[in-house]
Amino acid sequence: MDITTIRTRRLLTFATAALLVAGVGACSSTKSTSDDAEKSQTGPVNMEFWGWAPYEKIVDQWNASHPDGKVTFKKVPSGGKGGYAQISNAITAGKGPCLAQIEYQTIPSMLVKNTVMDITKYASADMAKYVPSAVSASSVGGRIYGVPVDVGPMVLFYRTDLFAKYGITEPPATWAEYRADAEKVAAADPSVKFGTAPGDGNDLAAFSLQTGQSWYSTQGDSWTVGIDNPGTRKVAAYWQDMKDKGLVTKTGNAWDPQFDKAAEAGKVLTFVNASWAAGGLKSDLKGQSGKWRVAPMPTWSAGDGKSSSNGGSATSVMTGCKTPREAEQFAAFLSSDPQAVSTGIAGGLYPASKAGQDDPALTGGDPFFGGQKVGDLYKTSAAQVPTTWTNGPTYQQVETDFTGAIGQGTIPDAVTKVQASTVAAIKQLGLSVTNR
Structure with a gap:
């Protein structure tokens, strides 16, 4: 194992700012590499940017x-597809x-592989532009590894006509009310389902995030896996x-046929998911335009002001980049330049940028949702996402294991199984790990 990999893995074992403040310079090898690159760079800068979102027009704007x-x-x-x-x-x-x-x-998975660069010294001044949960999600141990681009604030999508049909006067504000409304509908017609249950690890993580209890933390110099925590068990038991x-329906996704x-x-009356799911409703259910509305995501306690986020990405500077300063400048442009943000919104991205969330495209009424100003609900949700969540170093393993386990048994059983398989997977990376 080379020294860069050892240093990167050591950094990952200390995944909180408190543990890294004093020692990050010794644990990360990116600083000297990037400094040397900056000193040697002269003339025009040419950089490649790889991704799958519709970024072509933003790149043209930058150029x-x-x-x-x-x-x-x-x-x-x-x-996830390669x-x-x-x-x-x-x-x-x-x-x-x-x-x-x-x-x-x-x-974190990319950091384990030493493929993302620490850009803290370039990006830290820009982070106040973005919602706190996105900044937290772009960081590991208080160090920045990407500039936030978009977020997926969670909301409740619901059918106004069906609510009226079954005597539901307003959308449920809590999960207890959600259950009560579901029981009311089932009593009237058992063939009608109130909503959808989480069908994979990504869904379950989004619902767990709302509880404020993370699936990962650190203890000393070790990763602590806490997937099987009280918050997640509460979520799993509720949906099971x-x-x-x-x-609820057997399928968990609104884009499922x-x-x-x-x-x-x-x-089916409701669907709880991220703002980006509105695009699927609009494209697949065109004939229901005007019948759907958006409400805040139900909470576990009345008025607790906690929402969640599902999805989103950052623009990271990759290991080996010879112009990290210029790369971060492009990343900041993509995420915060008003014209670039507007272009991203047109492509279906909900911005992590606080100012971007006030873009005119997001503040007007949406015809599909009966003219409702849904952007106001997305913005409020994005501001209410807990910042206590820590992502772990084996995301793909967790997602794959959860999908398989939920398909074979109960959601609570899946939580127990994936707790164990995740501890084993992190051990295989050569990292110190313990059970919570």
């Missing part, structure tokens, strides 16, 4: 206004991009009970 800093965008498959493997393999071969789109939950009572079929038949 038009920065003639000495050209960025070339390469479209790759989404991360994009991350392409990026990692290219970096290993010395042919990697200077910048890449990295989902928040994958940043909803499934057992037949109150089975959900579309049920929605078209008036057999």
Whole structure:
């Protein structure tokens, strides 16, 4: 194992700012590498940027206004479908991009592989521009490994016509009210489902995030895996009970053809997910325009002001980039330049930028949702996401294991199984790990 890998893994074992403040300079090898690159860089800067979001127009905007800093965008498959493997393999071969789109939950995994660069000294001054949860998600141990681009604030999508049909006068504000409304609908017609249950690890993580209890933390110099924590157990038990009572659909995603079929038949009333899910509703259920509305995500306690986020990504500077300062400047442009943010919104991204959330495209009424100003709800939700969540170093393993376990048994059983398999997976990385 080379010294860079050892240093990177040592940094990862200390995943909180308190533990890293004193020693990060000794644990990270990116500072001297980037300093040397800056000293040797002269003349026009050419950088490659790899990702799967519709970033082409933003890159064109940058190139038009920065003639000495050209960025070339390469479209790759989404991360879980091979994009991350392409990026990692290219970096290993010395042919990697200077910048890449990295989902928040994958940043620690990429750090384990030593493929993302610490850009704290370049990016720290910009972080106040973004919602706190996105800054937290772009960081490991208080060090910054990406500039936040977009977030997925969670909300409740619901059918006003079906609410009226079943005598529900207002959207449920708490999960207890959600259950009570679901039981009311089931009593009237057992074939109608109130909503959908989490179907994979990504969904379950989003619901768990709302409780404020993270799946990972550190204790001394070791990762502590706490997937099987009280908050997640509460979430798992709640949704398993909803499934057992037949109150929710078997499929957990609004973009699933089975959900579309049920929605078209008036057999499902709600869907709890991120702002970006509105795009799926609009494209798949065009005939229901005007029937849907948006409300805050139900909370566990009345008025507790906690929401959640599902999805989102950062622009990371990759190991081997010879122009990290210029790369961070492009990343900041993509995330905060008003024109660039507007272009991203047009492409379906909900901005992590606080100012971007006030873009005119997000503040007007949405015809699909009966003219409702849904952007106001997205903005409020984004500001209420807990910052206590820590992402772990084996995201793909967690997602794969959860999907398989939920498909084979109960959600609570899946939590127990994935707790154990995640501890084992982190051990295989050579990192110190304990059970919570």
